[in-house]
Amino acid sequence: QGPVVIVGAGHAGGSAAVALRQAGFAGPIALIGDEPHLPYQRPPLSKAWLKGEAADNALALKGDDWYAAHHIDLHLGVSASAVDPAARTVTLSDGVVLPYGALILATGARARPLPGVTEPLAGVLTLRSRADADALRQRLGPGKRLVIIGAGYVGLEVAASALAAGGAVTVLEREPRVLARVASPEMSDFFSRLHAARGVDLRTGVTVAGLESRDGAVTGVRLASGETLACNAVLVGIGAIPNVELAVAAGLACDDGVIVDGDARTSDPHIFAIGDVTRRPLALYERMTRLESVPSALEQAKQAANAITGRPAPASETPWFWSDQYEVKLQIAGLPFDADQRVTRGEPDSGHFAVFHLGAGRLLAVEAANAPQEFMAAKMMIHQRKSVDPALLADTAFTMKDVMA
Numbered sequence: 001q002g003p004v005v006i007v008g009a010g011h012a013g014g015s016a017a018v019a020l021r022q023a024g025f026a027g028p029i030a031l032i033g034d035e036p037h038l039p040y041q042r043p044p045l046s047k048a049w050l051k052g053e054a055a056d057n058a059l060a061l062k063g064d065d066w067y068a069a070h071h072i073d074l075h076l077g078v079s080a081s082a083v084d085p086a087a088r089t090v091t092l093s094d095g096v097v098l099p100y101g102a103l104i105l106a107t108g109a110r111a112r113p114l115p116g117v118t119e120p121l122a123g124v125l126t127l128r129s130r131a132d133a134d135a136l137r138q139r140l141g142p143g144k145r146l147v148i149i150g151a152g153y154v155g156l157e158v159a160a161s162a163l164a165a166g167g168a169v170t171v172l173e174r175e176p177r178v179l180a181r182v183a184s185p186e187m188s189d190f191f192s193r194l195h196a197a198r199g200v201d202l203r204t205g206v207t208v209a210g211l212e213s214r215d216g217a218v219t220g221v222r223l224a225s226g227e228t229l230a231c232n233a234v235l236v237g238i239g240a241i242p243n244v245e246l247a248v249a250a251g252l253a254c255d256d257g258v259i260v261d262g263d264a265r266t267s268d269p270h271i272f273a274i275g276d277v278t279r280r281p282l283a284l285y286e287r288m289t290r291l292e293s294v295p296s297a298l299e300q301a302k303q304a305a306n307a308i309t310g311r312p313a314p315a316s317e318t319p320w321f322w323s324d325q326y327e328v329k330l331q332i333a334g335l336p337f338d339a340d341q342r343v344t345r346g347e348p349d350s351g352h353f354a355v356f357h358l359g360a361g362r363l364l365a366v367e368a369a370n371a372p373q374e375f376m377a378a379k380m381m382i383h384q385r386k387s388v389d390p391a392l393l394a395d396t397a398f399t400m401k402d403v404m405a
């Protein structure tokens with residue numbers, strides 16, 4: 001087996017190095033990352049880390065000693081600038097050229113910038129990296145006013161964290177409801193009311209017309225209505241763009257993400273891609289999709305490691321995701337493609353409830369707010385492609401065990 005080169009030392013890339021050693025790969029592994037850090041977890045960046053509640057070493061996937069003990073050749077603070085699929089080499093920004101037997105692209109995604117803003121303005125931030133989170137954290141606190149553009153998971157989690165830091169928070173959303181692309185109307189309604197009750201000035205269906213600034217620093221956000229919201233900082237949380245540039249330049253098939261198969265293999269048999277940068281098949285739903293989640297990155301890291309070491313593909317998993325806002329833990333499993341029915345179990349006002357998505361009588365997805373049993377049971381049923389009785393699901397007199405029986 002030739003060397004394995006992993007480009008991108010994020011959650012997916014770091015996990016691929018671990019999975020390769022776990023699968024018994026004994027050859028050389030090089031891990032290239034353009035950030036100065038060892039692979040770390042991003043989920044806390046909008047949650048505990050932003051609130052200053054996570055210890056300095058809490059983000060790292062593995063300590064430095066793990067990489068040394070497992071002979072991982074680290075190239076940190078260096079980016080891969082070109083891939084030559086014919087010669088099977090990767091060229092790094094420091095001029096080093098690394099040959100590979102297998103290449104794993106794990107370049108992740110970057111935050112989508114606010115359209116129309118061409119000049120960098122102090123105080124206009126996005127949140128993707130530890131450096132971004134540290135810059136944002138410095139702008140939170142009593143007397144500070146943060147405007148968040150975009151009410152997706154990152155925007156809403158930052159709103160909760162910023163409020164905990166003592167500042168004032170406004171969230172602006174273009175769609176008529178929060179989490180419009182990723183959650184049911186029932187869940188959107190629950191989170192809207194939660195944020196409003198905690199003191200977030202939440203505005204949906206609004207259009208941002210521009211930013212106000214003084215001496216190169218943002219001072220406010222101008223709305224299409226003519227109103228201007230004064231602030232010290234703006235967080236732009238309007239989604240992510242996959243970092244496909246290396247893959248495109250190498251001639252790999254891409255379509256809003258690097259196209260991979262169930263082994264995480266790209267259109268070049270020696271090149272794999274994993275994590276947020278991929279458009280991947282979902283066996284359960286017979287679809288290709290881009291999943292920006294840790295469980296998906298981990299699953300694909302295992303797929304690539306198994307394929308490279310000649311092991312059978314790991315069993316396919318049900319996609320899942322989580323979000324923490326205030327004391328609410330939202331857990332989501334499955335995807336509501338082709339859903340034709342929604343069932344709510346429990347009372348949203350109690351703070352514990354779940355929304356199920358069904359299609360042709362089968363359970364396709366669940367959104368569970370502080371409802372871990374509903375989440376676990378539904379995740380299993382989704383995987384088993386189970387048909388369920390919606391009346392049983394809705395009736396809390398029946399336990400989830402009864403529903404599954």
Ligand code: FAD
Binds near residue numbers: 009011034078106246
């Ligand atoms: P990344 O972790 O982004 O890593 C990619 C790395 O590659 C980066 O370090 C990048 O700089 C580097 N890179 C890119 N190009 C090159 C190059 N040419 N050369 C060298 N290095 C390069 N998921 C959940 O499941 N639950 C959550 O609660 C959750 N919360 C999140 C909160 C925030 C604020 C963010 C930003 C993400 C969150 N996610 C969450 C998503 C999750 O973090 C991602 O799905 C995961 O990080 C994907 O891992 P990745 O390795 O594909 O990408």
